[in-house]
Amino acid sequence: MIASLRRLSLLACALLATPLSFATDTPTPRDMWHGAVELQYAELSAASERLEASAARFCQSPDEALRQRLENDWLSAYQAWQAVRFIQFGPAEQNSRGWQLQFWPDRKNLVGSKVRGWLKAAEAPDAQDIASDSVAIQGFPALEYLLYDDAMDEQALSDPAACDLMQAITTHLADTTTALHRDWQAFGEHYLETADYTETTLASAIQTLELLEDKRLGEPMGLKGAPANGYLAEAWRSGQTVRLVESSLEGLRTGFLPGLTALLREADALPLAEAFRDQLDKTLVQASELPPGLVPSLEDEEAFRGLQSLYLDISQLRHLLGNEIAGELGLVRGFNSSDGD
Amino acid sequence: MPAIMLRRSLAGIVALSALMPFAPVAIDTAAADTVSADAEVEHYADLAHANYADALKAAQALNERIDELLANPTAEALSAAKQAWLQARVPYQQSEVFRFGNAVVDDWEGQLNAWPLDEGMIDYVEGDDYQHELGNEGATANIIANEQITVGGETLDVSAITPELLADLNEIGGSEANVASGYHAIEFLLWGQDLHGFEAGSGERPVSDYQTGDDCTHGHCDRRGSYLDAVSDLLVNDLEWMVAQWAPETEGNYRQELLAEGDQEGLRRMLFGMGSLSLGELAGERLKVALEANSFEDEHDCFSDNTHNSHYYNGQGIQNIYTGSYQRLDGSVVEGASLQDLLSQQNAELADTLHEQLEATMARLDAIKEAAEAESSPMAFDMMIAPGNEQGSELINEAILTLVAQTGSIEQAAGELGVTSLQPDDAGHRF
Numbered sequence: 001m002i003a004s005l006r007r008l009s010l011l012a013c014a015l016l017a018t019p020l021s022f023a024t025d026t027p028t029p030r031d032m033w034h035g036a037v038e039l040q041y042a043e044l045s046a047a048s049e050r051l052e053a054s055a056a057r058f059c060q061s062p063d064e065a066l067r068q069r070l071e072n073d074w075l076s077a078y079q080a081w082q083a084v085r086f087i088q089f090g091p092a093e094q095n096s097r098g099w100q101l102q103f104w105p106d107r108k109n110l111v112g113s114k115v116r117g118w119l120k121a122a123e124a125p126d127a128q129d130i131a132s133d134s135v136a137i138q139g140f141p142a143l144e145y146l147l148y149d150d151a152m153d154e155q156a157l158s159d160p161a162a163c164d165l166m167q168a169i170t171t172h173l174a175d176t177t178t179a180l181h182r183d184w185q186a187f188g189e190h191y192l193e194t195a196d197y198t199e200t201t202l203a204s205a206i207q208t209l210e211l212l213e214d215k216r217l218g219e220p221m222g223l224k225g226a227p228a229n230g231y232l233a234e235a236w237r238s239g240q241t242v243r244l245v246e247s248s249l250e251g252l253r254t255g256f257l258p259g260l261t262a263l264l265r266e267a268d269a270l271p272l273a274e275a276f277r278d279q280l281d282k283t284l285v286q287a288s289e290l291p292p293g294l295v296p297s298l299e300d301e302e303a304f305r306g307l308q309s310l311y312l313d314i315s316q317l318r319h320l321l322g323n324e325i326a327g328e329l330g331l332v333r334g335f336n337s338s339d340g341d
Numbered sequence: 342m343p344a345i346m347l348r349r350s351l352a353g354i355v356a357l358s359a360l361m362p363f364a365p366v367a368i369d370t371a372a373a374d375t376v377s378a379d380a381e382v383e384h385y386a387d388l389a390h391a392n393y394a395d396a397l398k399a400a401q402a403l404n405e406r407i408d409e410l411l412a413n414p415t416a417e418a419l420s421a422a423k424q425a426w427l428q429a430r431v432p433y434q435q436s437e438v439f440r441f442g443n444a445v446v447d448d449w450e451g452q453l454n455a456w457p458l459d460e461g462m463i464d465y466v467e468g469d470d471y472q473h474e475l476g477n478e479g480a481t482a483n484i485i486a487n488e489q490i491t492v493g494g495e496t497l498d499v500s501a502i503t504p505e506l507l508a509d510l511n512e513i514g515g516s517e518a519n520v521a522s523g524y525h526a527i528e529f530l531l532w533g534q535d536l537h538g539f540e541a542g543s544g545e546r547p548v549s550d551y552q553t554g555d556d557c558t559h560g561h562c563d564r565r566g567s568y569l570d571a572v573s574d575l576l577v578n579d580l581e582w583m584v585a586q587w588a589p590e591t592e593g594n595y596r597q598e599l600l601a602e603g604d605q606e607g608l609r610r611m612l613f614g615m616g617s618l619s620l621g622e623l624a625g626e627r628l629k630v631a632l633e634a635n636s637f638e639d640e641h642d643c644f645s646d647n648t649h650n651s652h653y654y655n656g657q658g659i660q661n662i663y664t665g666s667y668q669r670l671d672g673s674v675v676e677g678a679s680l681q682d683l684l685s686q687q688n689a690e691l692a693d694t695l696h697e698q699l700e701a702t703m704a705r706l707d708a709i710k711e712a713a714e715a716e717s718s719p720m721a722f723d724m725m726i727a728p729g730n731e732q733g734s735e736l737i738n739e740a741i742l743t744l745v746a747q748t749g750s751i752e753q754a755a756g757e758l759g760v761t762s763l764q765p766d767d768a769g770h771r772f
Contacts, residue, residue: 096633107474107518108457108638133728134635226515227493231475 029266033201033259034188040084040255041181047077048177052170059167062158071147075240077173078102078140082244083251086208089200090191091183099135100176104234105215110136115145115165119155124164127171138176141235142169148237198263202321202331205256208248209318216245217311220294221304230295239293245310246287253280260325269328276320283313376682378758381665382607384677386596388667389439390587391675392658395432397580399670403429403527404573411566414551423531426524427647432670433524434654438662441617442610445586445595451523452511453579457638458520460529463568465559470536472638474518484510484521485564492519502567504575522575525642530569532644538637539727541719543646609760611680615659616751619702623655624744632737637723648722649706649713652740656706659747660699680754687757695754698747705740712736 027035054073058066081101092098103111114137118125130138146157146166155162191197214224215232220241222228233241257277264273290297290306297303325331403425410418433454440446459473459480460466466481473480482490488500493514499506510521520526533546549558551566559565586595599607631639642648661667665679685692712720712733725733755761 096629099633103634108472108636109475110472110634110636110638113472135633136636226517229476229515 027262028192029259029263030192030198030201031259032262033256034184034191036255036258037084037087038181038184038188040080040251041177041184044077044080044084045174045177045181047073047080048170048174051077052167052174055163055167055170059158059163062156062163067157071238074140074143074147075238075243077177078144078235078240079244079247081140081177082247084255085248086205086252086256087201088204088207089197090187091180094183096135097176097180100138101173102139102234103134103136103141105232106136106141107232109231110134111141111145112149112151115142115149116151118165119161121161124161125168127168127175130168130172131175138169138172140173141237143173144235144237199331201256201259202263202326202329205252205260206318206322206326208252209314209321212245212248213311213314213318216241217294217307217314221298221307221311223311228298230298233294236293236295239295241292241294242287242290242307242310243292245314246284249280249284249287249314253284263329264325267329269325272320272325272328276317276325279313279317279320283310283317286310286313376678376686378604378608378683380678381680381683382600382604382611384665384679385607385611385662386587386599387589387677388661388665388675389436390584390589390596391667391669392432392436392439392661393580393584393587395670396429396436397577397584399425399429399432400573400576400580404577407527407569407573410548411551411570414548416548419531419548419551423645426527426531427645427650428670430524430642430647430651431654434651435658435661435667437622437655438614438618438658440614441622442613443595443599446583449579449583451517452508453523453576454525455511455517455520455523456525456641457518457643458525458529459516459518460526460534460644462519462521463526463529464565466534467536470534470538474516477514477516477518479514479516479519485561485568502564502571504571504578507568507572507575522572524576525644526572527569527576528642528644528647530565530572535637535644535646535723537723539635539724539730541721541724543721544644605760608758609755611662612751612755612758612760615662616748616755618655618659619744619751620748623652624741624748627652627655628737628741628744631722631726632734632741635726635728637726640723640726643723646713646721646723649710652722653703653706653710656699656702656744660703663695663699684754684757688754691750691753691757695747695750698743698750702740702743702747705736705743709736709740 051070051073054066054070058070085098085102088098114134118137125133136142143166146152146162146169152162157163157166216234218224219226220228220230220233220236230236235241235244257273257280260276261270261273264270286306286309290310291303294307297307403422406418406422406425410422436446437450437454440450459477461471461473461481461483462479464483464485479490479492482492484490484499484502488498490497490499497510497513499510507522507526511519511523513519513521529544531546532544533550535542535544537543547558549556549562551562551569552558553562585591588594588596591597599610626639627641630636637643640648641651663680665677665681667675669675681692681696684695709722709725712725713722720730720733724730725737727733
């Protein structure tokens with residue numbers, strides 16, 4: 001998975017050899033990435049704790065205002081996760097934390113069957129029960145089922161079975177994101193000392209854009225050889241698919257772009273960083289102008305054209321990073337993960 | 342068919358002797374300690390040919406048992422057909438290492454080994470426990486019970502169940518879960534749904550599902566029989582085609598195309614296949630997803646509970662390419678130029694490391710197989726992935742770790758052998 005990056009290794013050697021004063025004055029790309037991502041994990045952890053508290057308040061005295069707040073807190077925490085989802089290595093891959101937060105794609109509706117299983121259970125689960133069960137019950141999609149699935153029309157969220165389950169999941173989620181934040185801090189020294197993480201970070205961002213293009217938009221929109229299928233979209237139950245895409249793009253803007261710019265400046269290729277920033281901004285504007293959901297746009301020609309524009313913008317962004325910038329930096333990424341399957 | 346089975350190419354024999362110091366022809370050419378990449382790729386094609394020939398032979402035996410079952414549906418005949426299916430998986434799962442990297446296999450295999458499937462497209466299912474792909478209109482089509490089905494707004498005449506019809510229906514409506522054909526469709530028709538969840542036990546289809554008149558259970562026994570007959574014929578046809586693709590001295594087949602590509606491309610396809618099956622497919626899709634999601638819907642051989650063997654023989658297939666040897670169903674061994682020897686010439690230490698890692702993986706996969714086949718309290722794969730089964734998850738996690746480790750060395754081996762642009766298929770998963 002780790003591609004070789006000859007020129008960058010040379011660059012890294014050159015950086016190690018630079019005088020200390022230079023190194024302290026000018027943060028390295030990995031310094032910048034580590035710092036920015038730390039803030040993103042801090043926000044994810046804080047938002048998850050707000051969600052946990054919000055769930056507890058709603059369950060104590062369920063009313064419409066508290067439910068609205070709960071839904072908002074769920075979305076904010078889910079968006080905070082999207083922002084830092086481009087880091088797919090390090091603490092995020094320990095214990096499959098990425099899947100714990102968001103098990104996706106879920107073609108066979110495992111989320112639905114796990115939630116229904118717990119709703120029928122004789123005893124309500126606690127956070128520990130959730131921790132030892134499937135990743136499908138542990139994350140934002142399971143909460144989304146409780147908040148939005150049609151099946152919940154027949155069972156009030158305030159019912160003890162549903163409320164206890166929701167609280168167990170939000171507690172587990174808050175625990176996981178707190179640990180993630182703490183572990184990222186502890187991971188810092190290793191990350192900063194290990195030159196290979198420069199290419200790992202780049203490869204992880206490229207993969208994020210590929211996932212956005214192919215799986216998060218292309219497949220549900222029916223652009224990948226099979227008919228459109230809204231169930232393949234993320235957050236189809238709440239209709240927030242496009243908002244999550246937007247948050248991932250914003251996360252790249254704040255968490256990834258500064259380090260990338262520093263890296264390209266060192267490589268004397270600043271115009272590429274500017275081109276990436278401009279394309280990212282254009283894509284962000286396009287995403288923000290679209291309605292929040294993807295599924296309704298499948299049936300609406302004009303709205304679908306908007307989605308297509310977003311898809312094309314992301315495709316160009318992916319090309320810039322995965323081909324032009326990776327090429328300039330000598331990042332060799334043979335064929336992509338869809339080859340051979 | 343035995344004619345194909347026994348034939349071995351002249352080139353294959355030369356490559357074989359080149360590795361055997363005691364073979365008289367080899368010594369003069371100094372080939373005893375030098376392996377050429379050309380010989381390597383040629384032998385790779387021989388391995389594929391032998392492997393698919395075995396898969397075909399085993400599928401023919403399965404087809405015969407199925408014909409016997411349909412002629413005389415008894416419990417014994419059903420049991421014999423199931424045994425033949427289990428045997429047929431042994432060579433086929435080893436052949437999966439040829440899938441990645443060789444588009445001719447990858448484009449073809451969906452008709453043979455696609456999974457997980459929405460089995461309600463084929464036959465009756467029990468509603469409460471039936472989880473199908475969201476948005477898949479074909480998931481409850483039930484071809485056996487209906488002479489017409491509607492998928493994707495299209496009404497299809499399925500009154501005559503033929504191999505051609507099943508080939509056309511596969512992945513209909515664009516859903517990969519609409520699996521009308523192949524090993525898993527046959528598995529479902531022999532075993533039926535596994536309604537035991539994480540508990541012991543596999544599918545329990547009664548043989549009366551194939552009996553006639555008043556003895557017929559679940560209705561439409563004649564159409565169920567036609568389906569089973571057609572789907573096993575199709576499997577044999579498909580494998581015949583693939584054997585021909587790898588047969589020596591056959592004008593215009595895939596083997597010729599591969600050999601014409603040159604040794605670097607051949608090595609790339611070999612290594613890509615090994616790495617992709619190790620990491621993305623076996624460690625990822627087949628082990629990690631099932632374990633982390635505690636999902637028996639993601640179990641490979643979910644009707645028969647033969648998953649441990651499917652995984653084991655996937656691992657064996659990867660090792661076969663490295664050691665250049667394949668043990669055939671009749672017990673004989675096909676041997677020849679090994680990737681290990683080729684790699685040793687460049688980096689003996691790495692060659693040994695990879696050898697040990699492949700051995701370690703086989704030991705972990707064997708531990709899973711042993712646990713699943715234990716005489717007292719066996720633990721099948723669907724029990725291992727149950728929430729809270731620490732022993733089961735440890736067995737699986739250890740296999741994942743050794744597979745990840747060997748993938749790292751396969752990547753390094755590619756670098757040593759001058760293969761560029763190698764990136765294993767991780768099927769979207771990272772470890």
